[in-house]
Amino acid sequence: MSMDFVGSPNFSDRSLPRHSANGRRSRAGSRASSLDHRLSIIAEDANAPPPIPAQTHNRPFSRRFLGEPPRYINGHRPPQYTLWDVTGPKGEKFQDLRDNAYVARRGGWKRICLIALIMIICIVALIVGLVVGLHKKSSSNSVPASASSTSSPSTGPFPAGSWTFTTFLDSESAACTSQNSSWECEPSVTYASSPTNSEATFNWIINSTGPSFTISSTNNPFAIDFDNATLSLIDGGSDNERYTFTTTVQKAVFPSFNVKCYYNTTQFTGDLYTKRAKSYPPSSGAAATSSAAVAAASNGPVGMAAGGHFANWNFAVDATQSVGGGQDVPACYNYNANNGQIGSLITTGYSVMPAADFCSCAYKNYDP
Template identity: 30%
Template sequence: MPMSLFRSTANSNNAGSALRSPAQRRISAPVSIRLSTITEGANAGQPDTGVNNTRQSRSHIRSLDNVPDSPGRLPPYRQASRSSAGGRSQDTGRTAPPAYTWVPDPIEGEEDLRAPVEGEKLAELRRNGGHLRKARQRGGWGRAAVVAVVVLLVVGLAVGLGVGLTAGRKHQNSSSADQAGPSGATSPDNRTQVFPLGEYSLLTNLREVNTSCTSNPATWRCYPYTVFNPTDGTTNTSSAATFNWIITNTSSAYTTNTSSSTPSEGIPANLTISSTNNPFSIMFTNQSLTYISLASNTSSPRLTFNFTQSKSVIPSTSITSNGATAECFFNSTDFTGTLYLDVPRTYPDGQEAQQDSSTGGFEQWPYAVEISQASPGGQDVPACYQMINGGVGDRILTAGTAMSEESRCLCDYRNY
């Protein structure tokens, strides 16, 4: 027969007393620890906050902390815990420290997140043998030796080039002094030029004028329009004409006044000649020079050049019926220049030669020169036009008649 869970008593007058609390049981230590942890809290021992506040709730399961501190009733490990804590379990409750949170250092804009921190770099360097091992890995003493050899080679090459260039300049200066011409071949700042290189003034006289190529002599004129007359001393200056020319070389090997003889037609001199502004309206640039030195005439080595130009002339008198200004063109004029390298000049002489030793910064040419303009006759020689407001106007058909092609007009300049 099953045992009754309830026991009644006849002497009880309260109906509520019919229900009695069950007998207390001992709870084993492990279970009591768990229950103590579960039931223990902030509200332990506080009044019930339910609807019926008139009575306190009764817990049929009590916390071990509510049991009187009887050492005999606590297990040994609880006694030790209680003793070490110095009181009840309530006394040992404390607020836990805040959770540890790692906050990284701020990252600079240029910082590379992939790079190890400085401490890791130093540790890695120590593990790998330090900076000496890095040096050995990058080449070490062998690489340093190669660099030293290269530096020595560069220094030696620079010193050798400097010595060589100095010796070359000394040799060149010595050769220049050996090949230099007379005093006229030096520049105004007294630096010796290798003759015939330089800038020269060619002082000449107008020696001859010939108008045979045209039927009207007024259409052919030669600057400075006065012919030199040996018997008239005034013409020494009125007939003077100065040409300023520049001679340069096109190669390191060029002819000088000491070069050997040549065939009658000559050889290229590897020199060029150019004019500057002049009242003759004769302009040319880098005309090639020919060197001629005949074996049968050792005293006549010379440089020569020639080219064809259009010579412009303002007639000395009017050639039109209405008196308009005219301009005539000789379109096939042959310009020739000859510069002797040994034949002496005779003009200017004496005091004039000293006064005219330099003209416009150009050194006076020391030898004889010949300069000429020559035009053949023929049809349309010359071709003359009216000048209107400084420009070329209508052709003048009454300027003259054509002369034979064998006829020749000439302007001849010399300094001997």
């Protein structure tokens, strides 16, 4: 006997539909139909890139000279980041570098900033030095250098300045020594023998020291060296007005190639006239008659010619060097001319002469 439940399925019913070949074909056709609605046929050259337009002349500076900026795939730009996102070789960040124990041990950021500041200051100082040096060099090249004397010329009230005194050897005497060859007066020719060959030139500098003046020599071939001798005014306001000085100098003479003699107490005196005209050298023309004329002739401050040369002293002048006889007058030594060494004192061949017997050299620039 069979029992049938109401509403229960009948498993013996064989009338249910089966998946036939026709059903499978119908489903496949429906899927293909849906795909046909979603996809279309793509031509082989339908999506070819458009032609690149010609570059314009008003392109940005960065693109014109630095090339095109980088292109990113799918239109995505690189992620935004800041200095704090920068990482080191081991993944450390900038904040980690600030907190680094090595940096802290070396003085921290304050010391690093101080070192950087010092470096910046050094670079700026170097640049400033180069600029100033180049400026000075260009300034020196733009102004031609003028010839100057061996000493810096002085300026001030007359007679302060750098002066050239052109004279001639008027007379000479060798009475202080028993060996006439041990005394010499440059240029060894007197005016009476040869007016031209007797010329002797001195370059002297007169400095103003308040109300008074001093005079000093420069390098000269006559071995007459003195420094800051005091000038005294004589006969002021008269036609014979002059400045005079007296000083002691060491005169050296070479009687022969291997002998050198010294006259250690030689007196050197000079008279510098301010109104009396000179007459030598004859080709010098008319003499100036005042200090103002001297300044005008020099084209500059009194006693300094244009370009810094020594100015000519256009008045009369005379100078004399003299020494009396006595012990060690002269003091002569063996001399090595090759190395300039002084040897032993020479005691033979020289007799002591009386103090009243003088050796002298007299110079002037006016008629005897």
